[in-house]
Amino acid sequence: MEDQKDLKDDQFELYDLNIVVEKIDGHCTCNMRVGDQFSLKGGKLSMPDGTDFCLYALQSSIPLLPAKQRKNHPADWMETDSHIMCPDPACGLVMRIDRIATRVLNHDDVSPISWDSIE
Numbered sequence: 001m002e003d004q005k006d007l008k009d010d011q012f013e014l015y016d017l018n019i020v021v022e023k024i025d026g027h028c029t030c031n032m033r034v035g036d037q038f039s040l041k042g043g044k045l046s047m048p049d050g051t052d053f054c055l056y057a058l059q060s061s062i063p064l065l066p067a068k069q070r071k072n073h074p075a076d077w078m079e080t081d082s083h084i085m086c087p088d089p090a091c092g093l094v095m096r097i098d099r100i101a102t103r104v105l106n107h108d109d110v111s112p113i114s115w116d117s118i119e
Contacts, residue, residue, distance in 0.1 A: 007104065008106075009115075010106055010107040010108065010115040011104050011105065011106055011107070012104070012105055012107070013071070013102045013103065013104055013105070014042060014069040014070065014102065014103055014105060015068070015069045015070070015071075015099040015100070015101070015102055015103075016039065016040065016041045016042075016099070016100050016101045016102070016103055017039065017040040017041075017065060017068060017069060017097055017098065017099060017100065018037050018038075018039050018097075018098045018100050019037060019038055019039070019040070019061050019065075019084075019095050019096070019097055019098075020035065020036070020037040020095060020096050020098060021033065021034050021035060021036040021037065021057075021093060021094070021095055022034065022083070022094050022095060022096040023092075023093075023094045024091065024092055024093045024094070025092030025093075025094070026088075026089075026090050026091045026092030026093070027090055027091065027092075028054070028086075028088075028091045028092075028093055029088075029090075029091070030054035030055075030056070030057070030091075032053070032054050032057065032091075032093055036051065036053060037053075038053050038058070039100075040065050040069065041103065042103060042105060042110070043110065054086065054093070056086055056087055056088055057084075057086040057087075057091075057093055057095060059087075060084055060085065060086060060087050061084045061095060061097070064078075064084065064097070065097070068082075068097050068099070082096055082097045082098070083095065083096055083097075084096075084097065
């Protein structure tokens with residue numbers, strides 16, 4: 001990640017993420033396969049053309065993604081842990097969060113509150 005001092009005051013960095021099905025130890029009724037994935041870039045989710053992703057597996061990952069996009073203290077568990085389970089106990093689907101790149105965002109591009117109005 002580039003050094004924070006190189007950023008303007010109204011800029012911050014987030015990691016782009018890939019969330020990948022790493023293994024399935026049960027029976028997935030949503031027909032997920034190892035290697036299926038979606039991406040998070042900034043605040044936008046995307047999937048490769050012509051693919052889909054299980055809603056239940058997706059919902060189990062969403063609460064963790066904003067924290068995983070940010071650089072945390074090295075001892076924070078969000079820096080060391082990267083696996084998520086589908087909530088269906090019969091499925092046994094395990095996903096892995098991969099940090100793939102960083103992107104610089106401008107405050108005013110992602111907030112309705114102007115950076116200049118903040119004291």
